[in-house]
Amino acid sequence: MGLFDKIKNVFSKETKETTDKYVEGLTKTREDFVSKLSLLGIKYTKIDEKFYEELEEILIMADLGVKITMDFMERLRKRVKEENIEDFEYLKEVIVDELFLIYVGDDQLTSKINYNDKGITTILFVGVNGVGKTTSIAKIADKMKKEGKKIMLIGADTWRAGAVTQLKEWSNTIGTEFYGTDEKDPASVVYEGLDKAIETNCDVAIIDTAGRLQNKINLMKELEKINRVIEKKLERKADEILLVIDASTGQNGISQAKNFISICEISGIILTKLDGTAKGGIVLSIKEAIGIPVKFVGFGEKKEDLIPFDIENYIYGLFKEWK
Secondary structure: OOHHHHHHHHHHOOOOHHHHHHHHHHHHHHHHHHHHHHHHHOOOOOOOOOHHHHHHHHHHOOOOHHHHHHHHHHHHHHHHHEEEEOOOHHHHHHHHHHHHHHOOOOOOOOOOOOOOOOEEEEEEEOOOOOHHHHHHHHHHHHHHHOEEEEEEEEOOOOOOOOOOHHHHHHHHHHOOOEEEEOOOOOOHHHHHHHHHHHOOOOEEEEOOOOOOOHHHHHHHHHHHHHHHHHHHHHHOOOEEEHHHHHHHHHHHHHHHHHHHHHOOOEEEEEEEEEHHHOOHHHHHHHHHHHHHOOOEEEOOOOHHHHHOHHHHHHHHHHHHHOO
């Protein structure tokens, strides 16, 4: 029994709610990607060089990226040769297995938030404008509040017009504590916001920051200053620095990630708008390109549409109709 069959058997016994979100959210990718893969089995009667070339093109078009595709093709060729694979049905199992293994590798990946058990947990959000950073903050804050945690939202994006007001509106809607102003420098806002969070016995402080990568030096200085403030106030670094990326931007999103990694210690990725693109392979590409796990994925605008990332659910959603 192949890996995908095992995954299907597990999910058939579990609650369907989360799995269904992956199935629905990855529809565009699945319809484009899997339909092309299925046609290969009809078009080619043997696994030859032309088959490999077309498979390679399909993977790149799904936004796996050139390097991960090359690595995958090398692994696939090796297995086909060593196991003398000729049956396309068995080859499908091998393809799913290898894509899964490329993401997991030897790493112990987790989508869980690193909560601090010795005091308030601080989570710093970064990302360029337009990727859904503020709404992602609101969705995660809502989840945490429903788990019984007291949340403080800190609006330290003093650069984008209306950013602080937007976060305050979300805070009012969700019912969290809030501190923010665009009349002070971001580091001061963070310092005073943490003060208020501690005074009001909050469990988690979620900090929104500016994302102006076009002025990378200023952004780097700003984030360094914010991190120094957090360390001074709490005697430790931020517990999480989460980078928000719009999945529909494809490889440009990975370029953004590399830029932010050069500025600060990113601990996890939030991948938004995955339901709106046929390039869902970016999930695999991100892990390979930057070595940082995807912690949350967004499949829509509703609060419940941002969910913890799970590689098995992802593989199931991607290949569900590949029979």
